[in-house]
Amino acid sequence: MRVLGIETSCDETAAAVVDSERGILSNVVLSQLDEHRPYGGVVPEIAARAHIDHLDGLIAQAMAEAAVSYGDLDGVAVTSGPGLIGGVMVGLMTAKAVASAHNLPFVAVNHLEAHALAVRMTDKVDFPYLLLLVSGGHCQLLIVEGVGKFHRLGTTIDDAVGEAFDKTAKLLGLGYPGGPAVEVAAKSGDPKRFDLPRPLIGRDDCHFSFSGLKTAIRREVEKLAGPTDQDKADLCAGFQAAAADVLIDRSRRAMEIFVRRTGGKGAFVISGGVAANRYLRERLSVLCEREGFPMVCPPPSLCTDNGAMIAWAGVERLSLGLVDTLEAPARARWPLDPDAPAAMGAGVKA
Amino acid sequence: MRVLAFDTSLGGGSVALVAGGVCLARADEDRPRALVERLLPMIEQVLAEAGVRYVDLDLIATTVGPGTFAGLRIGVAVARGLGVATGVRVAGVTSLEALAHGVIGQTPEGGAIVAAIDGRRGQLYLQCFRSGGVLTAMSEPAAVDLVDLTSHLACGPGVVVGSGASIAAAAVPVLHVLPGHDVIDAVHVAAIAASRPPTSAPPRPLYLRAPDAKLPGGLVPA
Known part of the structure; x- marks a missing residue:
């Protein structure tokens, strides 16, 4: 089975062709970093404008690199949410047009489900598994029971972890995007110099909170009144260590619940853009080894937003006969587990 | 075709x-x-x-x-x-040209056709055309502040269509609103x-307005 996947829900315009047997045939990603950098974050309208300027060209490139024609496809899959709605609409309408033009099955993919399933494209991971989804927009722990079947154990009640990285970088003047900049700066820093909070650690649930950590960083920056490079490195190291402690504590709690709910252990999968952070991966791998949950992480290029994971989600859904009509709506919000109770104090990101 | x-x-x-x-x-x-x-x-x-x-x-x-x-x-x-x-x-x-094209047959030869779309935020999206068998553009599409309508609409007597037609006609009395063409x-x-002759470039959106975003420090992008 061969599927064209399209992704435009944030600041990457992407198209890819994935074959269920042969794997990724092409995976083209155009980042909009340069357009958003002056603003210190993603500007939704700028993102939508960039998506529409480039998407058709990227689709042509993905088809050419895969050396397939539209007639060789078994379906078209596209992110229809959640995400920045203006951009989602560009990808969704383009994908519908491609599907209609060749009368191909159409799949409206939940972007979070694509992150959750991407690991099954690269590693043969069986259901159920525990997923830590960490990105600029999301921070969740879920049991992945099957395609379209998720049990949410915890989510952030304020900022996503990637958002906390970006905000920390902004406070320290490290530029945008902040995640990689903080990771690099932290390498030469002392994580113990600043006493930073570990929000929600030890609680019975699996929720996250990062806004207090960000505020603590801001206070320290204000106290320093012009931090040196070493100050910045120490703050980054301290922030990263605190974030890791929180992720580890919440993940350990999720592993206990996983065992109780499924009757055994499973893979611990990390996905989303923050999974590209080597320090966090190393810290989490220690936990996984201790708890007997094999850690699996897709390669960084498949952790950040890309079209291949959307195409793969299309493969998984089409294999089960799950097809959508060309009337599929764009969804700004689309929780993986609609039955999960709202996290106390959580806003729309839960 | x-x-x-x-x-x-x-x-x-x-x-x-x-x-x-x-x-x-x-x-x-x-x-x-x-x-x-x-x-x-x-x-x-x-x-x-x-x-x-x-x-x-x-x-x-x-x-x-x-x-x-x-x-x-x-x-x-x-x-x-x-x-x-x-x-x-x-x-x-x-x-704008699609709106104006809709009333070609309903205007005197050589008269002005103004397409005016209510752009909100105190602006109209405007373009002036001359009728006469085919539509000839007399100005470029523009987002015009309401206070500048009079100076922008110096195209002489004619008709105005679109969701901003009555606003334009109120500012420029020689324009006559053709209702029902919004x-x-x-x-x-x-x-x-x-x-039109074929062009190789794919169509691009015509926004006439910059994205609503401010640079750090509240600066408006150049």
Whole structure:
């Protein structure tokens, strides 16, 4: 089975062709970093404008690199949410047009489900598994029971972890995007110099909170009144260590619940853009080894937003006969587990 | 020439299949914000009614704005998506010329036709044309502050159409409002696109307004 996947829900315009047997045939990603950098974050309208300027060209490139024609496809899959709605609409309408033009099955993919399933494209991971989804927009722990079947154990009640990285970088003047900049700066820093909070650690649930950590960083920056490079490195190291402690504590709690709910252990999968952070991966791998949950992480290029994971989600859904009509709506919000109770104090990101 | 044309730039939507200047099938949607769901089914319905397949088309035409940012991108995304998937030529026309084209037959030869779309935020999207068989543009499409309407609309007596028509006519009394022409008919989008020589570049949105974003420190981007 061969599927064209399209992704435009944030600041990457992407198209890819994935074959269920042969794997990724092409995976083209155009980042909009340069357009958003002056603003210190993603500007939704700028993102939508960039998506529409480039998407058709990227689709042509993905088809050419895969050396397939539209007639060789078994379906078209596209992110229809959640995400920045203006951009989602560009990808969704383009994908519908491609599907209609060749009368191909159409799949409206939940972007979070694509992150959750991407690991099954690269590693043969069986259901159920525990997923830590960490990105600029999301921070969740879920049991992945099957395609379209998720049990949410915890989510952030304020900022996503990637958002906390970006905000920390902004406070320290490290530029945008902040995640990689903080990771690099932290390498030469002392994580113990600043006493930073570990929000929600030890609680019975699996929720996250990062806004207090960000505020603590801001206070320290204000106290320093012009931090040196070493100050910045120490703050980054301290922030990263605190974030890791929180992720580890919440993940350990999720592993206990996983065992109780499924009757055994499973893979611990990390996905989303923050999974590209080597320090966090190393810290989490220690936990996984201790708890007997094999850690699996897709390669960084498949952790950040890309079209291949959307195409793969299309493969998984089409294999089960799950097809959508060309009337599929764009969804700004689309929780993986609609039955999960709202996290106390959580806003729309839960 | 077989043309599939559509407009989604002003809230509602219009789709038409025009062959040799004759409309073979059409579909219209006046509910706002329904086009993400409805546009492709409308297109497929129009093609089916006309008995035309995508591969039979000579041209796909869409409006490119000005209008609502989300709305105009729906049309441009679908046009360019169909273009990349079928290889059929794709063309864009402005929503202002599509509105003006709709009243060519209803104005005296040589008179002004002004298309005026209410752009909100104290602005009209404006363009002036001269009637006379074909439509001749007398100005570029522009987002004009209401206080500047008089100086911008020095095109002489004529008619004004579009959602901003009464605002324009109130500022420039020699313009006469032609009511009932606020909505774009895709048949006119097809007619304008078919009359133009082919261009190689795909249609791009015409926003007439910068993204609503401020640089750090509250600065407006240059």
